[in-house]
Amino acid sequence: MKNKALYTLLIILVQSLHTTALNAQRSTPTEQINPYRIVERCTLHGISLLNNLDTYLxxxxxxxxxxxxxxxxxxxxxxxxxxxxxxxxxSATLGYTKQQSNSQFTLLASRYWSGYHPFRVSNRLQLWTGAQIQLAGGALYVPANGNNMVSVKMRTALAATGIAIYRLPVRQHTIDLRYRIDIPLAGIMFSPEFGQSYYEIFGLGNTHGVIKFAHPLNSPSWQHTLSADIPIGNNTLRIAYTANLYQSKVNSLRTHIYNHSFAIGFAKTIYKIKRKDSMKAYSPLL
Amino acid sequence: MKRLIQYIVATLLSACSMSCIEEDNFENSPIGNFDALWNIIDQRYCFFSYSEKEFGLDWNNIYHKYRPLIEKSNTGLEQFDIMGNMLRELRDGHVNLTSEYGTTFYWDWKLNHPINFSDSIQRNYLGANFRVNSGIQYTILPDSNAYAYVGSFASNFGNGNISAMMMSISKCRGLILDIRENGGGMLTSAEELASHFTKEKIHTGYIQHKTGTGHNDLSTPEAIHLEPSDGSIWLRPVVVLTNRGVYSSANYFVMLMRELPHVLILGDRTGGGSGLPLNSTLPNGWGVRFSACPILDRQGKITEFGIDPDTIVHITSEDWNRGHDTMIDAAGMLINRFYEQLENENKE
Incomplete structure (x- = not known):
């Protein structure tokens, strides 16, 4: 019992010394701060309010x-x-919707890559304009339907995008208000033909006419995001509202997926360092 | 660059000027639900041109015939019956209306014809020692022919299971494949079973689908092929037994099998049902199913109203009374006769 207590004490001592040593190493940066290695990372969780129409289903x-x-x-x-x-x-949404007594499950996911050129309008306001590549997919699933129980959504697009950031002073802090808009301009999308079954497309391989050129006239869609970054101690709380309004009218089929999301999470600013520098800074063997 | 900006501005303005994409909804009322049902069928049903030729169907007349009845109706059950009766005018077993009151069906493709099947008589052939593999009941008959009953295509059989069944009857001279009263299931199950009866890829038919809301808006027929299975292949004589209860994917199975040289279709005409059905809903949540994709045979003919057998055989009342199945007996005799002819040819 006595030996066990001594052993525990020794482990705590060694760990505390090790932590002190690491902190000492951290306090001596190996290079100047490089602004291109600063990354703002944010993960949000929330709820979606969905309104889906898909005349295929x-x-x-x-x-x-x-x-x-x-x-x-x-x-x-x-x-x-x-x-x-x-x-x-x-972003991803997993939803459950109803029409009278009929159920529908929704699974949507999207990945956007955006590049912006920032314009400083004033000390408080910045406007960013840029371009975006969108990749989105998912499915609407109606279990009660037989051969057309699923409507697959797949699209990729080149989009115009813009961000307005306003730095709002509140007492000694500032709250960053951010508005982003993404508008797909041209792309390709998947859609079965009017009465075509997925058996014919995927079972028999008859894919003629299922890939369509998408543009704002046949697929007028956009996404708005409004967020507020609120500093709380050393952390930044982000509250966001996103309206992802997807629509299409191709192959005589009409679709809309109106997804209004309210989400909350923490934004972190991290500094990315090179692997060799991290080895020097943190490895006790070097 | 200037052109690009002009394009972006033009497309944004066009997008903004467009209203939200919505469907022309009907209101949730007796008239609204009736109109919605009539419109779904009008725009999405695939056999109008065929039905007009076959029995003079006029869908606009049907609207004027039934709408006054809906206007006079008082209860949901009455409306359900009226709409069900309207759908029966299509004479299509794949067209149903489903609600809290049940499901409407069109059964005339089966009920107005001889049944030509008795599971009590079938027991006399299956005996007590038959095997069941993936829902297929099979046995070896006293004349060394195998008998297999496939009552449904509702689930996958499994390549290994069918191969194992074929291995266990591999010493039989021929196979009597009974699909009577098989109301269908999955097309892929029918293809899976049929793939064990061919050693080469063969052209078996065509498929189409609606491309728009017009009655004749149908796609160019695309060929359907039957590919051989990776498992056991049965190339000895096969007799497929059919009756009017053979419908939907079972009808499709007959369409595939009749293209094979060692297969004979025996019995009564099949029930049909060659349109692959899709579903939709009414404003009140009732579900409607309808044929949307016609499947054609290798000659490009629609088999919606059934496929004639190579040899017509009905169960006679004498056989019925003494517990004999005329079709199974005839199938066995045909296989035996085939081998007798083969022996005679070899002697000559």
């Missing part, structure tokens, strides 16, 4: 709610003398 709107997840990385980037911002986002 039913001519009527299904409404309901679901779980919403969003993860984004924002960093500075430069090409030659040209400075810009690089934003990647991943």
């Amino acid at each position: 039913s001519g009527y709107n299904y409404t309901g709610a679901g779980y919403y997840f969003n993860h984004e990385n924002l960093r500075n980037a430069h090409t030659g003398n040209y400075n810009w911002k690089y934003l990647t986002t991943f």
Whole structure:
């Protein structure tokens, strides 16, 4: 018993010494701060309010709610003398909707890669404009339907995107208010033909006409995101509202997926260091 | 660059000027639900041109015939019956209306014809020692022919299971494949079973689908092929037994099998049902199923109203009374006659 207590004490002592040593090493940075290695990372969780129409499945709107997840990385980037911002986002929604007594399950996921050129309008306001590559997919699933129980959603698009950031002073703190809009301009999307079964597309391989050119006239879609970054101690709380309004009218089939999400999470600013530097800083063997 | 900006501005303005994409909804009322049902069928049903030729169906007349009845109806059950009766005018077993009151069916493809099947008589052939593999009941008959009953295509058989069944009857001279009263299931199950009866890829038919809301908006027929299975292949004589209860994917199975040189279809005409059905809903949540994709045979003919057998045989009342199945007996005789002819040819 006595030996066990001594052993525990020794472990605590060694661990505390080791931690002190690491902190000492951390306090001696191996290089100057590089702004291109600062990454703002944010993960949000929330709820989605869904309104789905897909005439391949039913001519009527299904409404309901679901779980919403969003993860984004924002960093500075430069090409030659040209400075810009690089934003990647991943979002997913898992939802359950109803039309009268009929049920529908929704699974949606999207990945956006965006590049922005920032314009400083004033000390408080910045406007960013840029381009975006969108990749989105998912499915609407109606268990009661027989041969058309699923409607698969797949699309990729080149989009115009813009961000407005306003730094709002509140007492001695500042709250960053951010509004982002993404508008797909041209791309390709998957859609079965009007009365075509998935058996014919995937079972028999008759894929003629299922890949369509998508543009704002046949697929007028956009996404708005409004968020507020609120500092709380050393952390930054982000509250966000996203309206992802997807629509299409191709192959005589009409679709809309109106996804209004309310999400909350913490934003972190991290500094990415090179692997060799991290080895020098943290490995006790070097 | 200037052109690009002009394009972006033009497309954004166009997008903004477009209203939200919505469907032309009907209201949730007796008239609204009736109109919604009539419109779904009008726009999405695939056999109008065929039905007009076959029995003079006029869908616009049907609307004027039934709408006054809906206007006079008082209860949901009455409306359900009226709408069900309207759908029966299509004479299609794949068209159903489903609600809390039940499901409407069109059964005339089966009920107005001789049944030509008795599971009590079938027991006299299966005996007590038959095997069941993936829902297929099979045995070896006294004349050394195998008998297998496939009552449904509702689930996958499994390549290994069918191969194992074929191994266990591998010493039989021929196979009597009974699919009477098989109301269908999955097309892929029918293809899976049929793939064990061919050693080469063969062209068996075509499939189409609706491309728009017009009655004649149908796609160009795309070929359907039957590919051989990776498992056991049965190339000895096969007699497929059919009756009017053979419907939907079972009808499709007959369409595949009749293209094979060592297969003979025996019995009564099949029930049909060659349209692959899709589903939709009404404003009140009732479900509707309808044929949306016609499947054609290798000659490009629609088999919606059934496929004629190579040899017509009915169960006679004498056989029925003494517990004999005329079709199974005839199938056995045909296989035996085939081997007798083969022996005679070899002697010559």
